[in-house]
Amino acid sequence: MRSRILSLTATTLTLVLLSTSAFGQQPASPPPAGQVQITAKDMCCKGCAQKVAGQLYTIKGVKSVGVDLPTRTVTVSLGQQDPATLGALWHAAQRANGGPTQIATETASYTLVLPKTSEEAEQIRKLGTTQQVVVGKLDSQQTAQQIASRLYELKGVAKVRVDLQHSALVLETKPNTPVSAWLVIDAVAKAGHQVSAVSGNFGTLSIEYAGDPAHEYNQASQPRNGAVQR
Template sequence: MRRYLSGGVNRLALLALTLATGGILHVRTAEAADAVTYEITADEMCCAGCAKKVAAQLYTAPGVSNVNANVAGRTVTITAKPSQKLTVEKLWSAVEKGKGKPSKLISSEATYTLTPLDPATQQASPGVYTVVVVDLKVSGVADKVGRELQTIRGVKTVVLHLDQDALVVEAHPGVHLSPFALASAVERSGQQPSAIVGSYGQLTIEPSTAKVSARQVMKGSVR
């Protein structure tokens, strides 16, 4: 049996014990000084059993060392060692697999918020995604972002809609594109995504104050 904590205490066993006594989990192990934290809102994490399932999935993500679950607040705080293999998409997916139904993720880089589409005012066709990008009208930006989006496996076409500050991505039939994969492609092009819209809803991406400041400094240095 795999052991997680000193003294032979299994992390999931400690999770169950702590939740049973108070509803808030505080699991602590030796952490590196450069550890990173994330907070995820899990709308359907309503009991100790739900929290245990969510935590079990989160511990499978690369570098995750601690999971603090607040059942009353329906949030989980994750501590992890920085790694290129650890992405917000993997953490989000872990909460989904744990049946926690994530709706918000806060990292040091950005806040990701998923809201369902309003059937009365918003519609999205299966396999079609709208990628809203900051500064898309700046010369050359749309081409750079479009080329990067086209490299995603399963993408069929990318069409520019400057009036919406967006590119519309169509996937091949039967292909589901992750909103996080689309956002990552925009970031690889050096730009900032602000929203990804698909049949799942709208994922809004709000960069942290530090990231916005750094971006402004970079733009100033280019001038």
């Protein structure tokens, strides 16, 4: 089995910690079940909103799309909310040049953090095609082996190394076969674990889960959403 080539020797890992910054920060409140809120920082006008909505409607399972331009928030109604599906929404917003920076569901918030200094940008550049994945409760080689087996199923993953000291895995990916961070998060979820952050040449995708002390929402009212027709 391919997972046998997993190196379980603790490696020296420098995690990429970027300055906390994302357009909109935390959503006003977590969306209700069956809805996903996307912060799209580059969605500045009705034309942009129509373009973003059009791309989102191409994703299987999307029932409706609502937009609040003042907060640059898009609310999507759909049933399935696994990380792979959320990733499809994210990439759809990217294709529409919406500049997604955050996706929030009833249970989790995913925030993209980009480098703010030249030093942070250099750290990101040095990663190349490598991704660093922080996993909650990565406390044994057996657990690491189970997660690695799932990761090796992803097309483009060449090697998985583990740093138990930092509760992290390091993915070496093939240069000509990009691996979406969302598929990495989905693979770890299928192994029964949660990713706290994924760092790569795209920045750092940080995840906070409902019920965690760090996952706090204020009680402000939710944005007013205007439906965007297909």
